[in-house]
Amino acid sequence: MSLTNELIQQKLIEKFGDQLTDWVQPYGMLTFTAPKELNLKILQFLYDDPECKFQFLTDLQAVHYPEKKGAELAVVYHLHNLTDNVRIRFKVFTDITEPDVYSATALYSSANFMERETYDFFGVNFLGHPNLIRILNVDEMDYFPMRKEFPLEDQSRVDKDDEMFGRG
Amino acid sequence: MSDHILLPEGSIEKLTTTLNLGPTHPATHGVFQNILELDGERVMKSTSTVGYIHRAFEKLSERRPLYQITPITDRLNYCSSPINNMGWHITCERLLGITLPKRVDYLRIIIMELARISDHLICNSIVGVDSGAFSGFLYLMQYRELIYEIYEEVCGSRLTTNIGRIGGFERDFTNTAFEKLEKFLAEYPKQLKEFEKLFNRNRIFMERTIGCGAISAERALNYGFTGPNLRAAGVDYDVRFHTPYSSYDDLEFNIPVGKTGDCYDRFLVRNEEMWESLSLINQAYNKVQEFKGTDAEVFHADTPAYYLPEKKDVYTKMEALIYHFKIIMGETDIPAGELYSSVEAGNGELGFYLISDGGRTPYRLHFRRPCFIYYQAFEELIKGGMLSDAVITMSSLNLIAGELDA
Numbered sequence: 053m054s055l056t057n058e059l060i061q062q063k064l065i066e067k068f069g070d071q072l073t074d075w076v077q078p079y080g081m082l083t084f085t086a087p088k089e090l091n092l093k094i095l096q097f098l099y100d101d102p103e104c105k106f107q108f109l110t111d112l113q114a115v116h117y118p119e120k121k122g123a124e125l126a127v128v129y130h131l132h133n134l135t136d137n138v139r140i141r142f143k144v145f146t147d148i149t150e151p152d153v154y155s156a157t158a159l160y161s162s163a164n165f166m167e168r169e170t171y172d173f174f175g176v177n178f179l180g181h182p183n184l185i186r187i188l189n190v191d192e193m194d195y196f197p198m199r200k201e202f203p204l205e206d207q208s209r210v211d212k213d214d215e216m217f218g219r220g
Numbered sequence: 221m222s223d224h225i226l227l228p229e230g231s232i233e234k235l236t237t238t239l240n241l242g243p244t245h246p247a248t249h250g251v252f253q254n255i256l257e258l259d260g261e262r263v264m265k266s267t268s269t270v271g272y273i274h275r276a277f278e279k280l281s282e283r284r285p286l287y288q289i290t291p292i293t294d295r296l297n298y299c300s301s302p303i304n305n306m307g308w309h310i311t312c313e314r315l316l317g318i319t320l321p322k323r324v325d326y327l328r329i330i331i332m333e334l335a336r337i338s339d340h341l342i343c344n345s346i347v348g349v350d351s352g353a354f355s356g357f358l359y360l361m362q363y364r365e366l367i368y369e370i371y372e373e374v375c376g377s378r379l380t381t382n383i384g385r386i387g388g389f390e391r392d393f394t395n396t397a398f399e400k401l402e403k404f405l406a407e408y409p410k411q412l413k414e415f416e417k418l419f420n421r422n423r424i425f426m427e428r429t430i431g432c433g434a435i436s437a438e439r440a441l442n443y444g445f446t447g448p449n450l451r452a453a454g455v456d457y458d459v460r461f462h463t464p465y466s467s468y469d470d471l472e473f474n475i476p477v478g479k480t481g482d483c484y485d486r487f488l489v490r491n492e493e494m495w496e497s498l499s500l501i502n503q504a505y506n507k508v509q510e511f512k513g514t515d516a517e518v519f520h521a522d523t524p525a526y527y528l529p530e531k532k533d534v535y536t537k538m539e540a541l542i543y544h545f546k547i548i549m550g551e552t553d554i555p556a557g558e559l560y561s562s563v564e565a566g567n568g569e570l571g572f573y574l575i576s577d578g579g580r581t582p583y584r585l586h587f588r589r590p591c592f593i594y595y596q597a598f599e600e601l602i603k604g605g606m607l608s609d610a611v612i613t614m615s616s617l618n619l620i621a622g623e624l625d626a
Contacts, residue, residue, distance in 0.1 A: 111588040162444030188271035
């Protein structure tokens with residue numbers, strides 16, 4: 053395997069400099085954080101670069117970190133280079149009050165449903181998405197249920213102490 | 221009500237017909253709604269609506285200890301639940317750094333490949349039913365029963381299996397399980413051969429499926445296809461080979477690929493994969509039989525913090541009692557970490573993206589469901605074709621509503 057995590061990291065740093073941060077490799081997968089304005093530029097660079105060739109979007113989803121003020125929502129991209137069989141992951145963080153992230157649908161047709169799902173559950177507003185409507189939840193829903201402020205069970209119940217059963 | 225399902229303006233004067241296919245229609249094999257715009261019998265445009273059986277699995281997972289998430293994974297692709305279960309166990313084991321004894325790996329391969337056969341068997345025989353050939357379905361369906369009996373012997377249930385535990389299996393395979401496996405391995409090839417004789421070179425079936433619902437390799441990759449549907453388009457990507465798990469790298473197998481990505485190629489690729497699965501089961505079974513002495517009784521790894529102790533030990537040994545209590549109450553903290561792990565499920569790459577913050581439940585768990593991702597290509601696949609082609613395209617994609625809607 054010629055394409056190593058170090059090489060990808062070096063190429064990305066050459067191109068984008070120190071805008072990319074938090075380089076880690078949990079369980080062998082290269083992971084970094086990027087400013088949200090750069091997400092399409094990074095995807096395009098990784099797609100076009102003759103060595104990187106990350107042309108398969110494996111997965112796209114969001115994570116909500118309520119305690120990170122100003123960067124509550126993380127959109128996570130998993131990319132796969134099928135010829136060298138290398139995977140990488142990168143995240144962009146966005147403010148929950150203004151959750152605008154550029155849509156990757158122009159580059160990947162597969163991003164269409166994945167972004168709709170992410171919008172449906174986290175409320176990430178993908179700019180440039182052709183049809184950003186709810187996909188799995190009912191259309192009448194007026195909140196984004198995977199955010200952490202919505203606990204799974206009815207909070208008015210007093211007969212059950214949630215501390216004993218997973219997250220409260 | 222929503223504004224995007226309503227009829228378009230001027231629909232009375234228009235020359236095309238709007239047809240509502242689904243949500244519950246006999247030809248859709250699941251709860252899918254497609255609003256088709258038809259010119260005579262040709263599909264001009266279609267709009268898919270999904271989510272009818274959404275059950276909030278990702279939200280549920282955020283409150284469950286690891287072992288309680290396994291039953292959730294059953295309900296993704298319920299035609300091959302054991303692969304989903306194993307995929308989840310493998311994810312947990314990777315997170316926890318557990319290595320499994322080889323025998324467990326081979327037993328898992330046997331179960332996973334049986335599940336793959338039962339998945340492909342349904343898909344292919346249903347393609348037959350939808351194209352008007354019912355008897356193939358009856359030929360193969362009885363063999364799913366044999367597979368389910370093997371599951372039953374190992375874990376006690378048939379459809380939603382909840383098979384295996386983190387670190388291995390809940391109990392060793394009994395002799396009856398192996399006998400049933402041998403019976404299946406002896407009888408199924410003959411029947412599959414017969415099935416192939418009925419279909420593979422059948423002129424009517426070929427006319428019906430060749431060129432129907434075709435997709436190029438480039439478009440398939442762009443749409444995030446994985447599994448048999450991608451391989452039918454000519455890309456030899458298989459998670460079992462590219463990111464080996466559960467000792468698949470010890471065994472020999474081929475990756476069948478198609479060329480045109482149409483219904484016929486998907487059908488052939490699935491048939492070929494059943495043969496490969498049979499060969500994999502045989503190889504794994506031979507390896508299982510090679511273990512002698514105490515090695516031949518190993519069916520789980522030594523991970524007391526995650527694997528339930530034997531019940532009789534719970535009554536007599538203090539450590540076993542403590543671990544039993546901690547596991548059942550979900551008191552064991554998961555190490556913090558972030559992991560994407562995937563397996564080759566019946567429909568393609570089934571991925572688990574797990575973020576743990578060190579609590580007792582995952583902080584976030586996302587399922588990469590292959591169905592959900594490739595279903596968006598359906599509109600493009602059926603455009604310009606006949607209505608009846610749309611029906612077999614749908615069944616040959618092997619859409620499983622449970623996986624689609626999670």
